Amino acid sequence: MDISTLIRERRSIRKYQDRDVPREVIAKILEDALWAPSALNRQNWQIVAVRGEQKEKLVEAVAETNKYFKPRLEKLFSEKIVNVTLQFLRTLGGAPVLLLVYIPKLVAEIRPGMSSLERYHHEQGRLTSFLSAAALMQNILLLATAEGLGTCWMTAPKIVEDEINEVLGIEGQELVSVIPMGYPDYPDQKPPAPPRKDNKVRWIGFEQK
Ligand SMILES: Cc1cc2nc3c(=O)[nH]c(=O)nc-3n(C[C@H](O)[C@H](O)[C@H](O)COP(=O)(O)O)c2cc1C
Numbered sequence: 116m117d118i119s120t121l122i123r124e125r126r127s128i129r130k131y132q133d134r135d136v137p138r139e140v141i142a143k144i145l146e147d148a149l150w151a152p153s154a155l156n157r158q159n160w161q162i163v164a165v166r167g168e169q170k171e172k173l174v175e176a177v178a179e180t181n182k183y184f185k186p187r188l189e190k191l192f193s194e195k196i197v198n199v200t201l202q203f204l205r206t207l208g209g210a211p212v213l214l215l216v217y218i219p220k221l222v223a224e225i226r227p228g229m230s231s232l233e234r235y236h237h238e239q240g241r242l243t244s245f246l247s248a249a250a251l252m253q254n255i256l257l258l259a260t261a262e263g264l265g266t267c268w269m270t271a272p273k274i275v276e277d278e279i280n281e282v283l284g285i286e287g288q289e290l291v292s293v294i295p296m297g298y299p300d301y302p303d304q305k306p307p308a309p310p311r312k313d314n315k316v317r318w319i320g321f322e323q324k
Contacts, residue, residue, distance in 0.1 A: 116260075116261060118201060121257055121260055122132040122257065122259060125256055125257060125260040125266075126265070126305065126306050126308060127266075127268065127306070128208065128265025128266060128267055128269040128295075128297075128299045128306070129199070129203040129208045129306070130203075130208045130209065130299070130300045130301075131208045131209045131210045131211065131265060131266055131295065131297030131298060131299060132269050132297060132298040132299070132300045133209060133211075134210075134211065134263060134297070135166075135211050136211055136212050136296060136297060136298070140262060140264075141164055141212060141214075141296070144255060144258040144259055144262060144264075145162055145164070145214075145255070147254065147258050148251055148255040148258055148303065149251065149254075150254070151247065151250040151251040151253075151254045152247065152250055153243075153247035153250070154239075154243030154244070154246065154247050154282050155243070157243075157244070157247070158247075159219055159244055159247070160216060160217065160218055160244070160247060160248045160251055160291075161216070161217040161218075161288060162213070162214055162215070162216055162217075162246040162251075162255075163215040163216075163217065163283060163285070164212060164213075164214050165212070165213045165214075165215065166211055166212050166213070167271075169282060169283070170211075170212070170213050173213055173272075173279055173282055173283075173293075174206065174207050174213075175217075175270070176271045176272075176275045176278040176282060177204060177207060177275060177279075177293070178204065178205045178206075179275055179278070180204050180271055180272065180274045180275055181201050181204050181205060182319055183274055184200070184201065184204060184242060184271065185197070185201060188200055188201070203267075203288070204210070204271060207295045208267070208295055208297070208300075208319035209297070209300070210295030210296055210297040210299070211296075211297045212295070212296045212297060213293055213294070213295055213296070213321065214255065214293070214294040214296055215283070215292075215293050215294075216248050216251065216252055216290075216291040216292055216293075216294070217248075217285065217289060217290055217291060218241075218244035218245060218247075218248050218289050218291055219244065219287070219288060219289070219290065220288055220289045221240045221241040221289070222241070223237050223238035223240070223242070224237055224254070225237060225238055241275050245291060248291040248292075248293070249291070252268060252291070252292060252294065254269060255294060256320045258265050259296055264296055264297065264298060264299075265296070265297060265298065265299035266294050266295065266296050267294065267295050268290050268292055268294060269292055269294065269295070270293075271294045272292075272293045273290055273292075276289075276290045279293075
């Protein structure tokens with residue numbers, strides 16, 4: 116698949132086959148993904164790959180987010196969408212593997228009216244760590260797609276980050292996102308691509324002469 120097709124073909128997958136993903140396949144994806152750019156080449160990210168019993172415990176912890184999301188989703192979406200979303204949060208689509216991406220835990224205190232220099236000093240450590248981790252995560256998503264695997268980038272589990280870290284025995288690190296991974300289960304058809312918006316590029320200095 117060429118890069119353009121790969122980017123367009125990747126979808127957020129919310130239902131997975133009951134089929135294990137070989138460790139070597141995951142390891143190859145992560146090895147390549149770790150060639151992502153990182154601020155100051157710090158590479159201060161950490162990927163935690165979980166399956167089996169610990170994964171089930173994480174699914175249970177994330178299922179608790181239903182309580183928080185249900186009333187919010189009900190205000191915004193139709194019953195069908197609410198049910199599908201809550202079902203995914205309850206089960207993580209039956210994904211056999213969860214990848215969790217972490218960065219060092221840093222605090223950034225941003226106040227209104229700060230100059231860009233002050234903001235930079237306060238937030239650059241946390242901000243650039245997040246951005247670097249995001250580049251790593253997009254690599255993971257694309258490489259997984261190329262392997263025929265499905266993924267879904269998830270920040271909803273951050274609500275139960277404390278519980279997740281307790282299950283994994285993690286301290287002093289901040290959870291960036293969770294990625295369920297597995298072979299997609301499409302009994303009917305691949306999920307349709309949510310439409311993309313126009314007018315997201317502003318061109319300056321490109322006028323025809
Ligand atoms: C930062 C970020 C957080 C996301 N968090 C969630 C999430 O918690 N739960 C979920 O089901 N999807 C989540 N998504 C997936 C988006 O809903 C999805 O990417 C978007 O609807 C476009 O669909 P596509 O990925 O199939 O192109 C997240 C995506 C991003 C980039």
